Amino acid sequence: MEHIDTIVIGAGLAGAAVAARLDGSVVLLEQGRQPGAEATAQNAGMVRLLVEDPVERRLALRAQELLEGLDDAWEQPPSTITGAVHGLIHEPDELDDAVASLRAAGVEVHPTTELPPALDGAPLRRAWSVPGARVADPHALLTGLLRERTVRCDVAVHGLRLSGGRIAGLSTSHGELSCDRVVLAAGAWSGALVASLGLRRPLHPIRRSLLQSAPHPLSSPTHPWCWLEDLGLYIRPEGGGWLVSGCDERIDPPAPGPGSTGAVDPTWRETVSERLLQLLPALSDLRWRGGWTGLRTFAPDRRPLLGPDPEVPGLSWAAGLGGFGVTTHLAVGEAVAAWMDGRDVPWLLQAEVDPGRDFPRRWVIRPQGTRRGMQLVPG
8 A cells, every 4th residue: 555644635725835845755635637626716816914813814914924935936926916905884993903913013004095996986984005915826826836746636535544543544536545644625625524533623615706807997907906895895807807706605515526616696796786886886887707606615713724633643634714715825834834743833823723623603604795694504
C-alpha cells in the first residue's frame, strides 16, 4: 500500500495554501477533473478587509500581508489594487469597530462623500473608502501554490481509516492509501467525510448566486468594487460589465461527487434587478448575460474550522471558510500548517477556530441577503 506523509483532501485555495507550507511528502486529492473547480472558481475575487467579525478580520489582515509579498515575489502578481467603497444605508455605525481595528493595524480607511459613478444617487447614510483594497486572481493564486505539489484529480475519498485511535489512511475510488496526517479542505463535502468516524462537525453548505451583466458604460477596470454592507449587495467591474451578488443564502447539501455550480433562479435575478433599481439607480439599466450559483460552507458561528481536530490525532481542518476563502486562504494555510507542526501563530488564537469547539444549536441565515426575512435554522 502506498504511504504518504500528509494527504490534503481538496485542491481548492484552502487545501493548496496548507499544502504549500507542509514538509515531507504531500499529496492533494481532488474529486473533480481539475483543481479549484468548486468554490475557488465561483467567487468574485474581492479581498475584503473591512469585516465585522474579529477572527475573520485577523485572518484577512494577515492574508493581505502575505498577498502583498506574493505580488512582489511572483513574476505575474496574483492581485490588483482597485480600491473599495463600503456603503451603509440603514445602519450607519455598523462598521465602526472594524474601521478602528483596521486603522490600528495601519490600513488606510476613511469616510467619503466622493462616491464612484456606480454609487451615484445611492441613498447612503455613510460610506467608507479603502483605497488599498484588492481583487485577487484565484486561478493565478492556485497555480502558484500548487506549483511544487502533487495533485491527483478524479479521486473520490470514500472514508478515513483509523488505527489505535489516530489517522492511518483512507479509502478512495483508486484504492487504499496509508498516511500519517489528513487535512480536510473539501469545502461542502468536509463534514460528511468524518461522519463515519462518529464526529459531528456542523458544516452547512449555503448556496449563493452571482450575476454577470452585459457591458455597461460605468464599468471600468479602475472603478472600485462596492459593498452595501447592511443590505447584502455587492458589485465589481468585470469584462466591461459588472459582477453582482445579492448575497442570498439557501442551505443546499451537495450530492456525492464533484459539481456544485448551478443556474441562477430567474426569480432571484428579478429580485436583484429590483434592488438595483431602488438602491443603485446608476445601474438600474443593467442587462444580464449570465450568472451562476455556488456553495459557501459555514459553521453555525460563521467561523472556520482550522487546525488539528481535538478528538482524532492526525486529522486537521481547513474548512468552513464561508464567503471569505479568497480573502483569507493564505493566512489559513500559514496557521493550519503551523499548528500541525506544534507551532503557534502570534495573530490568531487556536481556540477561536478549534474544530471541536462548542457551536450554537441554532443560527441565522439570510435567504434574501438582508436582515429582512431572516430564518433561524438548526445548527
